[in-house]
Every structure is written in structure tokens, then in C-alpha cells.
Amino acid sequence: MRTTGVRFPKNPGVPPPAAWFNLRVDLTKAFAAEEYAGALESWDWLDLSAATPVMATLFGDVILQVAEGFAFLDTVEGVLTTPWGDRDAVEASLLSQDGQDRYLMGELALAAAEQGIVPGPAQVLSFVHPPVLGGALTVDNLEVQDFVVATNISGQIHQQVLDLPPGTPIAGVAVEG
Secondary structure, X not given: XXXXXXXXXXXXXXXXXXXXXXOEOOOEEOOOHHHHHHHHHHHOOOXXXXXXXXXXXXXXXXXXXXXXXXXXXXXXXXXXXXXXXXXXXHHXXXXXXXXXXXXXXXXXXXXXXXXXXXOOOOEEEEEOOOHHHOOOOOHHHEEEEEHHHHHHHHHHHHHHHOOOOOOOOOOOOOOOO
């Protein structure tokens, strides 16, 4: 993964120049079963009944174990795919540059960290203006939000726009809970 150690200055009272730091960004997160259940509750329009969450990305996407292998719930696109047949395939994919870009949005996560936008233990990076509603995939459109809340809201929005033709103007979105 794109992670490195952190070098701290010898004098902690003096702010270090940015060059003293190498960012360490873990691109995946683990949550408790009840947190996954709450986060995925609004995604019931997809059949996740036989899926077991394995890990999440910094953006609240979820990797799930399914009968066919491992699935990827893309909360930006609002789709569920099964790109991996086994755990080794997941690991190989997520350790590759292409996999980190495609599934983990590694470059955007690093850019967010460089701007000080860093999720806490129960948080993920979330889009202020969701891409499905026209928001940009940029650091300026990111905020830190609770994993359960962010992923649940994303599922609600995707369900509400599911059957709309592309380009349909959206006047508002209702969020439950």
C-alpha cells in the first residue's frame, strides 16, 4: 500500500517544514459488524443478504465476501461488482498501483491527507457534494464523516436516483434517520 513511516522533528516545540514528514496513509479500514450493518442498511436495494463485510476503504466503499468470491460495493458509482475470485486476488489487486487507484482512490486519499483531511477511527472521507449528484472527485469536495452515516446516506441517494435518466435535474434529496 502507499504507506510510509513518519519522521518527527527533534524539537517538538518548533513546527517542522513540510519536507520533514512522509505521510502514512492506510487506504483501508476495519469496522465492527454492527457498524457495517448500519452502514449497509440503506443498500438493501442491492442483494447483500449473503454478503459478509471484510473491510472498507477510506471512502466508505465496502469489500464483501460473497459466494462467488469477493465483491466491491462502490459508494461513488452505486454499484456492486465481484472483481475477485479469492482473498489472494483481493490482496494482489489492492497492493497494485492500478488496484489502489481503481478501488481505493489512493491518489485522492493522499492528497486529502496532505491537506489535513484525515479520518479518525470511526470515520471515512466523504464527498460534500456527492459525485452521483454532480460533485467533483477532488480534495476541495471532501470532508470527514462517520462511516455509518456516510455510507448509509450514499446508499439512500443512489437508491433515489437509481431509475432517473442521466442528466435529470435534481431539486433535492431526502435523507432518512
